[in-house]
Amino acid sequence: MPVLVMKFGGTSVANIDRIRRVAKRVGVEVAKGYDVIVIVSAMSGKTNELVGWVRDISPLYDAREYDAVVSSGENVTAGLMALTLQEMDIPARSWQGWQVPLRTNSSHSAARIDEIPPDNITAKFGEGMRVAVVAGFQGISPEGRITTLGRGGSDTTAVAFAAAFGAERCDIYTDVDGVYTTDPRISAKARKLDRIAFEEMLELASLGAKVLQTRSVELAMRYNVKLRVLSSFEEPSDEAGTLVCSEEEIMESNVVNGxxxxxxxxxxxxxxxxxxxxxxxxxxxxxxxxxxxxxxxxxxxxxxxxxxxxxxxxxxxxxxxxxxxxxxxxxxxxxxxxxxxxxxxxxxxxxxxxxxxxxxxxxxxxxxxxxxxxxxxxxxxxxxxxxxxxxxxxxxxxxxxxxxxxxxxxxx
Structure with a gap:
């Protein structure tokens, strides 16, 4: 079956009701015939809380233990999401980074992804699993320690999985309904873009736009992964959100796009x-x-x-x-x-x-x-x-x- 990657940010999974809402959206894609890899962030505010606990205990903390603590938020979300899907009679299980395994270097709290072997998850898809719920933001170092990818690392996780599994598309669900020509909070005339080129999105992300993490756009451009940014709070449709794609897939574009x-x-x-x-x-x-x-x-x-x-x-x-x-x-x-x-x-x-x-x-x-x-x-x-x-x-x-x-x- 074709693979679809869906990533849900912290506001999308902020509580049990929202997790149930997200699970229903995943179920729609399963019904279309996709095997789905869901990448989840920690519940909104949870990572900041965990970081605060670490700093209260140890201002000059051991980065390895920092990663062990702050990565736990995603583990909780992944388990709850898998349970919710199972209650909907959708075969699902949760995966922590080390179980995949998502292999990284040893740079704790700012790790880079080295490899995502698809064998373990692919084998489970072959046995009837329809949804793999993966804890974002985390991996495992060559020394066997938990690592984290830095702020926004769940976006990078999602794109890396889409590349590793040859996914048809990578959908990034967040609290905004797409990429705008500028921040709508500053200009009431801001317009949602239907499509934007990888290079433009990379520049916007690096220059302050908060919609996507810069490293995720870099990965998408390198491996030509189609990214779609859309809101988890609106009804899904094929035209929803903004598609981030290669320049060749955009017929016409303004001289300045953002x-x-x-x-x-x-x-x-x-x-x-x-x-x-x-x-x-x-x-x-x-x-x-x-x-x-x-x-x-x-x-x-x-x-x-x-x-x-x-x-x-x-x-x-x-x-x-x-x-x-x-x-x-x-x-x-x-x-x-x-x-x-x-x-x-x-x-x-x-x-x-x-x-x-x-x-x-x-x-x-x-x-x-x-x-x-x-x-x-x-x-x-x-x-x-x-x-x-x-x-x-x-x-x-x-x-x-x-x-x-x-x-x-x-x-x-």
Whole structure:
């Protein structure tokens, strides 16, 4: 039988009533003739509760025990879902990551998937099981320890299973009914997209859109897994949600397809850095080792052998960045006069595969922001993206203005 992967997030399985509702939806797909792999998250709020318990007991916790504790939320959901399906006379059983096995590396709390052998689950399908309910977010290391994949890891689990089993599709059920041109909470004109290309979704996810986890989109693009994002609170239909697919499957697309934003950004500037070969490596090497996620980078024109270097990073990583760069200066790896952090900025981005073949997108974006009195602090571009760093107080204004300027309320 064809295989379908269905993933349900924490809000979709937040209580017993919602688990029953989800089970009925799974039953509809079983009735259509699918063997179904259901990936479940922990009940809404449960992971945060487990993380809090770990930190209360041990602020400098053992990452292996952290994974053992926080992965338990998904185990509970998987067992309850399997029981619910059995009560509906649907042959189902639950699977923890180690039972599949979903093999990962040894990076506890941020593990990467190495392999998902399909043999065990396929054999059970052959014996009459119709639904495999798999605890998302977790796997097993080469040392035989439980690992977790990091926040949003259940999305990645679902896509990885779809790739490993050659699934017809991977449906991601969440509390929104698809991917929108921007956040509907900011712009009332935001429009749900019927389809979006992998590359656009990857950019939107990495730039702040919370609908899908970035790693899950990367996997889907690499293995050409069709993803559908839809709400678990609406009646199912073949046209529901947003299909994330290859660019070739989209007939027509707007030049810009989405406006993304990230509120919690910081701009950091190293003032008067020695301009010499290797200076960038001397700056960004220590930042990488400290786990600072650097995004936008700008270097000023050199004058008298000195220059300024500006970069952006999440506000929560500012202290870590300051510590790493101060240490690098103390040991003589890099020399700068001052380090200035601006933690009141936001990143706003325009994304669209149509940018490849259409000029004037940057000019329209900059003119729109200028007309609204929004000053641009940093600019970064790629083939299908333009991002700007602006004062955070203007973020919502910028998103609304750009959404209107590119007429994203209208379909292509």
């Amino acid at each position: 406006i993304a934003y990230s509120r919690d950004e910081a701009k950091m500037t190293l003032i008067s850095v020695a301009d010499r070969p290797g200076i960038a490596a001397a700056i960004f090497g220590p930042l990488s080792e400290a786990g600072v996620n650097v995004d936008m980078i700008v270097q000023n024109i050199s004058e008298d052998g000195r220059t300024d270097m500006t970069f952006s990073c999440p506000t929560e990583q500012v202290a870590r960045a300051e510590k790493a760069l101060t240490a690098a200066r103390e040991v003589g790896e890099v020399n700068f006069r001052d380090l200035v952090a601006d933690t009141e900025v936001a990143k706003v981005s325009a994304v669209g595969i149509g940018m490849r073949s259409q000029s004037g997108v940057a000019a329209r974006m900059f003119k729109t922001l200028s007309d609204e009195g929004v000053n641009i602090k940093v600019i970064a571009t790629s083939e299908i993206k333009i991002s700007v760093l602006i004062d955070r107080k203007y973020m919502e204004l910028a998103v609304q203005a750009l959404h209107d300027a590119f007429e994203l309320d209208k379909s292509a």
